[in-house]
Amino acid sequence: MTKQQALNRLVLGLSIPLFLGLWEAVSRSGSVNSVLFPPPTLVAVALYNWAIDGSLLIDIMMSISRVVVGFVTGAAAGIVLGILTGRYQILSNLLSPVFQLLRPIPPIAFVPIVILWFGLSELGKWFLVFWGVFFTVWIAAHLGVQRVDKTLIRAAQCLGTPEKRMLQEVLLPGALPYIFVGLRTSISISFYTLVAAELAGTFSGIAYRIEIAQQNLQVGQTIGGLIVLGIISAVADKVFGLLSHRVVWWG
């Protein structure tokens, strides 16, 4: 390792500690209101208190379960319909105009009507996340199928691939790289709709706890919640990135 590389490593390792140190210093310097801007040590204490009574785990599980249910259903529906509309012009003509109309509406804008429809139930949360994920995955799968190399399709045809196996043999694997890009984008979308869904009213979850803590002026827990949310979605993105490299190794 050259000197330059060693230095780069060192700076990388120092990045977060330096940030926390600066934050601690500013917060304790007296130049800001330390109730509204608590130092990281106090945030850590708040997180610890949140964790020991077991509610942190419950909140995390509730939030993750909402993301998982909404993401999986939204992604599954998006992939299936995207492949169908990408493949069959008649289905595309039937569905694409409607989807293109609904797609640009920010999912958060559906919060009020979702509360009317589903109240504060879990169904409403799932629906919002589903809504956020579905359109992104649908358009990715739709375009993915259409962008499959035409020569590959021809090659498969003159190798005797029957029409009904074309989907499985060529179109799906051909579209997979696009679909995975759509899925990865949808992960961050699903966390962002989750927050909107939980803020709108519920009884558990990270974003819910952030809001409650804010109302009680427990700023330490509020910031702690943000950090937990950040870590969860960063881990989800990382895991998904690794997964997609395994599934779409050629892409």
Next chain:
Amino acid sequence: MSLNEPSSRTLPANSKPISFTSSHTSVKKVADGVATEGYINIQDLSIVFGKGKNSFVAVERISLEIPPGQFVCLVGPSGCGKSTVLSAIAGFVAPTYGTIQVDGRVVRKPAGERGMVFQQPSLFPWKTVLGNVAHGPLMSGKSKVESHRLAREFLQMVGLANFADSYPATLSGGMQQRVAIARALANFPRVLLMDEPFGALDAQTRIMMQENLLKLWEELRTTVVFVTHDIDEAIFLGDRVVIMSANPGCILADLPICLSQPRNPEVLIEPAFANLKKDCFELIRRESLLAFEQQSRRSSKIQRHR
């Protein structure tokens, strides 16, 4: 031109000789070197793209009969409709007029009996080399074990047995194209259609690929329609060279190639080769001029009609 020339082969220094084991009996379609399948009959084929004012005649009244097992090279200037003719035989493009039959059956859509090798290897990137070659046999209903056995045999024939488990992206362009050839052949097509398959390769690799292809063809005797715009390549490979005119594509000349068999690179320096090449060039030149005059006459007639 004697038929019993010594078969010593002078290979380019960097090319690996391709090993042929004698265990290909199952692969051999014909024992006595006489093919019985793969008779192509093209009658009055015209292909028009588009409609009305924007219509474009890509191929005009081509008739061509290719007996089973023949190696035909189709040459002509860029844009003359070579790929279009091939696509029509494959079943990708429907004839606007005329018919195409293979072994008496009218071609309506692509099928495994008409294999194709494209200018780009077009391998399935998500499948291994073996998986690519086994695709055809699998699709025709063979068992996985049988398909893989066949695929290994054909990979052996193109000298890539050791790369069975690699993915296409890790292979060079020439190797990928050999896989594509093995993949098309593993399906035992009646007809092998090749659209400038070596066009993207460097000269050295090209020569090696040409020899490999001839070896395969001598063993399998599949009917081959090979598109190229390299006259040397056409004469070296073909039993017969069909020359097409510039747009609208029609047949200018149909030359039998009587060079020593089996072909090896030494024919390239035979005087007969040079003579054939000269004939071809002259034909192309004369007929092109003729076609050009006809065309300009026709277009002026059309203009007068308007």
